[in-house]
Amino acid sequence: MPDPVAHARARRETSLAELFELLRIPSVSAQPERAKDMERAATWVADAMRRAGLENVEVVPTGARDARGHPWIYGDWLHAEGAPTVLVYGHYDVQPAEPLELWHSPAFEPTVRDGKVYARGATDDKGQMFTHIKGVEAHLAANGRLPVNVKFMIEGEEEVGSRNLEQAVRDHAKRLAADVVLISDSSMWDEKHPSIVYSLRGLAYFYVTARGAAGDLHSGTFGGAVPNAVEWLAKLLAAAKDPKTGRVLIPGFYEGAEVDADERKALAKLPFNEAKYRRSLGLGKLFVEKGWTPIEATTVRPTFEVNGFWGGYIGAGQKTVLPNEAHAKVSMRLVGRQDPQKVGRRFRAFVKDFEKRAPGIRFKVEQPSANPPAKVPIDHRALGAGVRALEGAFPGTKVVFAAEGGSIPVVGTFADVLGVPTVLMGFGLHDENLHAPNEHIRVANFERGIEASVRFFDALAKETPASLAGRAKRPKKARARGRR
């Protein structure tokens, strides 16, 4: 057992007590009335970094003078000459805690029950992020040095779309330069399978509007002659996905979405119980693209999803209106080489074509975001370091590579601006209520996370900047907008 791990274990209770201090600060980035708390949290993180032994610690403001954002915190330790440099990314802001009445203990008073710490931010991301500050501290306290160079970038706007992050990374590209990014802001596959997330889906988001007559009309007087905007938008959306096969019917949509046989084989080995999955969702049946497994369909296959729809009268009771306007929010998860801009053009063409068959209706499509998919080759040596770290910290488990169905745009930003791959090594679990009341993290996993951090730095020290180089996939036009 390396000295830093022993050191971390001896300090268990102190580490947890420190985490509690941070969890007590209600740093809700979305709520303007929490501005002071955001400042307090940033200062607290900076102080914790300094206590850990990090140098050049700085609270860096974001945004323009007239549109001030929440600051991020920089810190580094750069005395491991010739060794790789790892950039640790995390965030100190949290989701709103509302509805408060659903919490079994106060959201900002961390409480331990059944070996779990309940508090807003416990797993997303204060608890996970803090493991790396403690990992650095353990090395420095035990040995007076780290085996690799480290830099930290801890932001305060992840829960509000990381709106200033891409600019910050661009402005500080030189200062943030590294060989690999390390993020702990995700979940393990399950308690027995710690995981490295090697693949993230991209995201193309659309606002779709259908317009018919100049105004809403009386459905008695005009019903029968006037096209109904809600119905035609429903028809358009219905036409976009085959009800039998689940295939997206936008021509060319699947171009670049191929999955290779090896990856399918690897995914097939992941433990998955469909009946249990269905039960946990309260579903009698799943609706999966024909020819693919639920795991594939939710991770390495692209999707078309209507996220919202509204039109006509949506209040209480009956109103006999013939709606002249309808709106939908639509998003597509993208994989492989799918380009969100290109997919956007294809969707527009699909809508344009459909419009010809919709008498009197005009459709409008806007695309507010376009995040390309991100993938690190499974054989990348940085991922190998992650695997060894998890194997050491979670004895008796099996480490797996997992593909994640969601999108984490910062991964694209780091790949795009810094040209480096990201190791996503999460210590959370899917059932820990992130973004919901009663968020929590397992105390044991917080402690194992610190050990994994310690071990990751050691494992990465076996590499050189050269051995890590040249393997990051660089999406051409990444757009950072926070985790989605």
Place this chain on the structure above:
Amino acid sequence: MPDPVAHARARRETSLAELFELLRIPSVSAQPERAKDMERAATWVADAMRRAGLENVEVVPTGARDARGHPWIYGDWLHAEGAPTVLVYGHYDVQPAEPLELWHSPAFEPTVRDGKVYARGATDDKGQMFTHIKGVEAHLAANGRLPVNVKFMIEGEEEVGSRNLEQAVRDHAKRLAADVVLISDSSMWDEKHPSIVYSLRGLAYFYVTARGAAGDLHSGTFGGAVPNAVEWLAKLLAAAKDPKTGRVLIPGFYEGAEVDADERKALAKLPFNEAKYRRSLGLGKLFVEKGWTPIEATTVRPTFEVNGFWGGYIGAGQKTVLPNEAHAKVSMRLVGRQDPQKVGRRFRAFVKDFEKRAPGIRFKVEQPSANPPAKVPIDHRALGAGVRALEGAFPGTKVVFAAEGGSIPVVGTFADVLGVPTVLMGFGLHDENLHAPNEHIRVANFERGIEASVRFFDALAKETPASLAGRAKRPKKARARGRR
């Protein structure tokens, strides 16, 4: 020229001044803060009836003691022994006037511009209803008697769904017994074509809900395996109407909706300019059931219309939710012998069948209302009296029989409870902004309306209760819910 018409013409200015008094009372039945004004308006109408010479005038309360409704006003004159009895129905309540800033003159300060009286209620229905009080007055003032027996029922809840009307008609069925009902609460075909509305569509209204997973889910994590409630509700609604022919695809839907050749011939003669109609609606194209004209499709053919739809995230910006719930309001206009309950059962069966093809989705259908269609045979002698009245009052025009696409459930109630047909003889025009800012009525049409009322009583006196009997269509299960 009969004396009562001369009398009415001589009193033109007085009649208009009296109407102004009524229009100044903001009797908005939907607004609780107008309760005192509702009382004032009811009292005003009762006083006007008494001044006109009507007897047994009474303001009749509605609703239970703990859920008091707005009263209706009864009055009669029953001294024309052996002659038919006509029940005049109208309403003294009005729609809310909001948004007030769009009115060019105050909503409750009647103002004459270009020969039109602008005020809330001018055409719907104070102006039209008042013509009959003045019609009665003209007869009694000129001759000391009426040629027929008349009864009045002027309600105060038409704009809030006539919620106590059916009960009131049932409770007072004996007192309200008549040979024919006369209502002026509709529009002329156009300025050159005064019309008798002989046909109204029925209405079946539905709330449809689709439910999938137990809760909303993250579209990244679960998208690809979980059925999307919004998409499946969209697919259901899209499947209910053929996009090419406009035919409703619910099996058995059209049963009883046949239109006979004579009626089609009569409708084909109505003046209609499709290009002008499209332009007035701001539409490049209409969407009309194949094989039918726009007039037929909006009057004597049944429809399926989505009145509202909502599900998922409908706020500003992007949210990547996979919605587990979606809602729609759907209504169908019914004609001929279509039974709203039976159509409801057929729609449920259609949804049930569709559900089999929607993995993981459960649909729920509720039917909050079921108003059967209503039709008076064009050769009914009561309609003939209406035609003669209009021909006399609107010289130089051509009286037409019109089918109305909307539903007026009170017509069904009178047919059902009293067993009598209704003559719908409107003096409004479609462009008079009923339910909208700047509502108005042509002064000339208000005056001609009084003449038409006078002449209707004379024309009806040519009939006997026997000649008018036995021709009313009695829908089996009428439900009164105000004009829809």
